[in-house]
Amino acid sequence: MKEITITLGDITTVKVDAIVNAANTSLLGGGGVDGAIHRAAGPQLLAECRTLNGCRTGEAKITKGYRLPSKYVIHTPGPIWQGGTHHERELLRNSYVNSLKLAEVHDCRTVAFPSISTGVYHFPLERAAPIAITAIQDFLQSAKFVEQVQMVCFDAGTKQAYDHALTQVNEA
Numbered sequence: 175m176k177e178i179t180i181t182l183g184d185i186t187t188v189k190v191d192a193i194v195n196a197a198n199t200s201l202l203g204g205g206g207v208d209g210a211i212h213r214a215a216g217p218q219l220l221a222e223c224r225t226l227n228g229c230r231t232g233e234a235k236i237t238k239g240y241r242l243p244s245k246y247v248i249h250t251p252g253p254i255w256q257g258g259t260h261h262e263r264e265l266l267r268n269s270y271v272n273s274l275k276l277a278e279v280h281d282c283r284t285v286a287f288p289s290i291s292t293g294v295y296h297f298p299l300e301r302a303a304p305i306a307i308t309a310i311q312d313f314l315q316s317a318k319f320v321e322q323v324q325m326v327c328f329d330a331g332t333k334q335a336y337d338h339a340l341t342q343v344n345e346a
């Protein structure tokens with residue numbers, strides 16, 4: 175059965191086929207979840223990222239997972255929140271959908287996402303959560319390989335926002 179689950183934890187410890195990295199357009203590492211993923215994967219991840227020539231906002235690129243328990247890392251730069259008038263919602267949805275499309279072509283069954291753009295990029299959490307959940311749920315309806323998508327939240331407030339969004343989408 176296809177399903178979305180919301181968990182609390184550190185995405186670098188999650189054993190799934192692919193974890194998603196909330197990257198920046200350089201793909202050369204940064205702070206937050208990006209820094210944690212690079213630290214846990216080891217220097218070979220950065221070496222592979224250097225060959226990718228960056229990535230546009232809302233698009234996604236894939237690498238191996240190296241020392242991570244996950245086979246792949248899918249890197250997507252989410253939008254920087256600029257007040258909501260710069261296509262931020264559409265770009266955030268694109269980050270989720272394009273990451274899932276890449277997972278699908280690499281035959282991934284299980285995928286884990288962090289809360290893209292809601293840290294350093296300041297996308298308001300209560301707006302980001304329903305966009306993420308809706309994008310994932312829409313994608314799962316026609317997915318062939320992807321079956322289980324986990325939202326891995328780093329703090330209780332983030333988990334609460336995604337739990338709430340999932341409940342609302344299921345009730346709609």
Ligand code: AR6
Binds near residue numbers: 206207292332
């Ligand atoms: N596991 C799961 N979630 C985490 C982890 C972790 N180990 N560490 C942090 N988070 P952010 P953004 C949460 O700032 O807003 C980087 O420098 C965090 O609490 O990592 O998309 C990139 O290079 C928050 O809920 O990503 C970019 O320059 C969520 O992950 C920029 O930050 C996203 O926070 C991207 O900013």
